[in-house]
Amino acid sequence: MTTSARPQDAPLVDRIAPLAGQIAVVGSGIAGLMTALELAPRPVVLVTKAALGRESSSLWAQGGIAASVGPEDDPEQHIDDTLRAGAGFCDPAATWGILTQARAAIERLEHYGVRFDRDATGAYALGLEAAHGRHRILHAGGDGSGAAITEALVTAVLNTPSITCLTEVEVRRVCVTDGAVSGLWLQTDAEAAILPTANVVLATGGLGGLYDATTNPRGNVGQGVMMAARAGAVLTDLEFVQFHPTALDVPRTPLALVSEAVRGAGAWLVNASGARFMADTPGAELAPRDVVARAIHAQIAQGERVFLDATRAIGDGFAAKFPIIHQFCVEAGIDPARDPIPVRPAAHYYMGGIATDLRGRSSVPGLWAVGECAATGLHGANRLASNSLLEAVVMGRSAARDISAHAVTGPQAAPRTAPQVLPRPETAEVRAIVSRHLGMIRDGAGIATALRDLRPLAMAEGPETDAAIVALGIACFASLRAESRGGHARSDFPGAAAKPVRRRMTLNEIFDTSGALLAVESIPQPEIVT
Structure with a gap:
């Protein structure tokens, strides 16, 4: 397939002309890629402001994907852990509806070429993360899980003839006519055009880029939430921003993540005096993220510096077990096998966003949302670690099924006048x-x-x-x-x-x-x- 409807140097309006009326997916993280793949063989245009899979939080995800596939695990235990971590705010129906599809989601990812890590017996090598009562985190390539899953899905997309990719094209607005979706406002640095369509899926990621200290791509500033809001969609839970407790505390923008899996492998949190300040907290270092992040924040507010000490539990095995984190540390002059790793909280994941049901439908006819920009109610007030990638896969598939059954397709009327290029956003x-x-x-x-x-x-x-x-x-x-x-x-x-x-x-x-x-x-x- 080609990556655009016309050569990249053709005018934008000519590139999108053959795509009028197609289902449009905005964003090429795991949620967007999965939605586009599951819509095949329906014609889909996937629009992304960078190259496929780039500038997405999915690509940077280290922790993996949570799924109750172990011999001593089941969906009910996963649901219970999620409800507890969500601080009494999870939607029980959404939690059940998404987490009971975990095994099917893993099988579908494997169908698209994802290869999850396995142990010597051939079983999944399952990791443990905070607030999980069982080892249920699947990894692909160790702490490069997000990249491995994303790259496999990108390859699958490039080999799917029904998907046309518009790369390095930014979506600035969802157009609405008579209360329903009618098109997408697209633009490059030089030109703008409207893609007529009655079916849009927003998979634009989160908003960590609104914070100085973040583990997200700097450009993730809630674009999908903004576009849905301008289109009249209902929003929910906007106050709930999750701060990851352990970003690498060195001069770097954005901050590198030190996965929760390091604590799951036995690393301790200590202050500069060597005191293990989480020892008396229920769950200790593996307490829910909001608890751990606030404890670290309190130490920093008292003038302490906080470190994640993996020397005892992991030691010389660190580089093999966490190669990406090891490289981040080495670049900062830290040997995690022998040196405690300086850490601090950073904006990481958004629990709020566009209110959707379990089909991915927003309140605006013709507008779906999946992944981090959507608020299904699964995460409540505090996301359970590694549930996000699972939600992205499950909801991408769910939205695709709903769109296939109910989408308005066929040629759409072209706009009478071309839009002007909007100024580049500032933040x-x-x-x-x-x-x-x-x-x-x-x-x-x-x-x-x-x-x-x-x-x-x-x-x-x-x-x-x-x-x-x-x-x-x-x-x-x-x-x-x-x-x-x-x-x-x-x-x-x-x-x-x-x-x-x-x-x-x-x-x-x-x-x-x-x-x-x-x-x-x-x-x-x-x-x-x-």
Whole structure:
């Protein structure tokens, strides 16, 4: 197959002309690739702003994919672990609906060429990660699992004739006519054009790039959430941002991840004095991510530096077991077999996003969302480690089945006038606000400041507007959640509410609510569980 409808140097409008009416998938991480593959033989155009699979968090995922395939495991145990880690906020139906498809998802990945690591007996080599009660993490290529899965799916996509790939093309808007999807606003640095289509799948990843300290590609700033919001879609759980406890604490942008699997292999967290400060916490180093991240944050706030010490548990075997992490450490002058690894929390995964059902449907007809930009309810307030790649595969397949059954296909009307090229988005001002006021530990005064500073940026039409829309949503939802739960922690409301409320809003409702919040001094404190 070819990677575009016309040669890369042809005008964009000519490249997309033969693609009018095709199902469009936006994003080429694992969720987008899987959706496109599962739609075959239906014609699909896959649009990505970089090369296939690049600039995606999937490519950088080290930990692997969680699946209850071990002899002493079953979906019920996986579900129980997920519900506990989700801090009382998981949707039980979504949790059951996704996790019971784990074995089928693994088999489908193997069908597309993924080769999972196996032990000497030929069984899956299953790892252990935080808050999992069983060894259930499958790896492919050790700590390069995301890259191995992504590359296998990219190869499968390139060998699927029904998929046309538009690379180095950015999607800036989802076009809506009479309340339903009617096209995609595409552009390069030099030109813009509308791809007419009634069926769009957003698989655009997360928003860690809105934070100074992140393990995500810098350009991941919630583009899918923004486009869905502008199209009128319902959003949910926007306040819940997961900070990975152990990013490599060296000068690097973005920060390199030190996988949870290192702690699963027995590494300890210690401060500069050598004290193992997680020892008395239930689960110790393998407590849920929000617990571990806040404990590390507290140490750093006290002036300590935090290290992950793998010298005792892994030692000379580190390079063989974790080759990618080993290389990151070596580049920073660290020998993880003999030196403790400096670590710090960093924005890593987004539990909120576009509200979808278990078919991937958003509230806008013709718009589906899968992967990190979507909020199915599986992750609750705090994602259980390695559930994200499983969700990406399961929901990509689910959306593809739904689209195959219900998609509106056929030629679509071309736009009467070509759109203008929108200015390149900027994020520096928004990133500074988000990093300062909407980070791991929040408070009412900081959230109010974020609301006040973000609202005019979000309501304008400047280069910071797209990022500001997403950030305003985080601030608005955070202001309303007067409690600490999972990925949303407030120093002024350190307890959890007895009856947590899940909120769903459109962009217009976010604007209305944020304006109302700025007009009042405080929000009543809910009943708190002590």
